[in-house]
Amino acid sequence: MPKQLVLQHGRLSPSVEARLKEEFDIVRSGEQTDSMAVLRQHAGDITAMATSARHGVTAEVIATLPRLRAIASFGVGYDNLDVAFARGRDIDVSYTPNVLNDCVADLAWGAMLDISRGISEADRFMRRGDWLKGAFRLTNRLSAKRLGIVGLGRIGRAIAQRASGFTMDVRYHNRGAIPDVPYVHEPDLAALARWADCLVVAVAGGSDTRHLVSKRVIEALGRKGYLINIARGSAVDEEALTTALQAKSIAGAALDVYSVEPCFPEALAKLDNVLLLPHIGTATHETRAAMGELVIDNLKSFFATGTVLTPVPEA
Numbered sequence: 187m188p189k190q191l192v193l194q195h196g197r198l199s200p201s202v203e204a205r206l207k208e209e210f211d212i213v214r215s216g217e218q219t220d221s222m223a224v225l226r227q228h229a230g231d232i233t234a235m236a237t238s239a240r241h242g243v244t245a246e247v248i249a250t251l252p253r254l255r256a257i258a259s260f261g262v263g264y265d266n267l268d269v270a271f272a273r274g275r276d277i278d279v280s281y282t283p284n285v286l287n288d289c290v291a292d293l294a295w296g297a298m299l300d301i302s303r304g305i306s307e308a309d310r311f312m313r314r315g316d317w318l319k320g321a322f323r324l325t326n327r328l329s330a331k332r333l334g335i336v337g338l339g340r341i342g343r344a345i346a347q348r349a350s351g352f353t354m355d356v357r358y359h360n361r362g363a364i365p366d367v368p369y370v371h372e373p374d375l376a377a378l379a380r381w382a383d384c385l386v387v388a389v390a391g392g393s394d395t396r397h398l399v400s401k402r403v404i405e406a407l408g409r410k411g412y413l414i415n416i417a418r419g420s421a422v423d424e425e426a427l428t429t430a431l432q433a434k435s436i437a438g439a440a441l442d443v444y445s446v447e448p449c450f451p452e453a454l455a456k457l458d459n460v461l462l463l464p465h466i467g468t469a470t471h472e473t474r475a476a477m478g479e480l481v482i483d484n485l486k487s488f489f490a491t492g493t494v495l496t497p498v499p500e501a
């Protein structure tokens with residue numbers, strides 16, 4: 187049986203690209219300078235697209251494909267996808283939720299431990315030979331401290347569940363209180379920041395959460411507080427955070443995401459009170475493979491039934 191035709195818009199990890207080729211006939215766009223020409227050349231044949239949270243897809247690209255009916259995105263964030271425009275053209279958009287929750291939550295805890303105990307800083311201390319000159323500085327215990335979570339979605343809950351292992355109290359800020367969770371809802375984000383020792387940002391990206399962690403929230407976190415962002419760079423006022431870290435008006439930060447990737451504020455590279463990670467929240471063999479299979483399953487479901495398995499939530 188001939189393979190179904192799928193447009194791959196933007197790069198995916200090599201193993202995922204290989205799996206897509208096993209399952210479908212692939213046309214690629216989004217990487218070359220003549221990408222729109224490729225789209226126009228195949229416009230009459232393309233009904234399904236694979237793309238990613240990182241690459242995204244614009245209304246301009248969607249409008250070039252009059253027969254497009256399904257977009258399967260690799261990733262849980264959809265702030266780079268023009269979902270509203272797609273839905274306006276009766277196009278289903280899928281993403282890859284759940285399969286990555288534990289991986290991102292694990293990284294959030296690794297980041298919290300690193301920045302509070304100075305683990306990466308201590309490694310640099312050893313490599314510089316500074317131990318010969320004296321002891322490493324005292325740091326801050328994480329266990330039994332207070333954990334504030336900004337956005338108690340699937341990933342936020344996975345992070346909260348791990349707190350019991352560190353005997354940490356958990357409170358969260360969300361658009362609304364969530365029934366049946368054993369954590370206190372704090373409707374005022376600045377109040378949550380004042381209360382928390384560690385404030386973990388786990389919200390979806392997009393215009394609704396842009397600079398949600400504002401200068402005021404960062405000031406409320408204060409000298410005892412650590413900010414951890416494993417969600418989207420857009421959710422934090424990056425300029426205010428950089429200034430606070432330079433002034434040591436917060437204890438530190440651990441960042442896996444930035445406002446304009448793959449760039450980040452140069453000033454941060456000079457500071458020891460910030461852990462800098464290259465957006466690796468889902469970057470494990472197991473999780474990326476599971477995400478890739480879910481993209482393929484969404485495409486197969488679309489071709490077999492006309493609907494995707496894991497549609498992006500309604501706004």
Ligand code: 8YV
Pocket residue numbers: 238239240241260261262263264465467468469
């Ligand atoms: C992506 C991400 O998996 O899932 C997301 O939304 O931010 C990342 O972990 C990665 O950027 C590939 O698109």
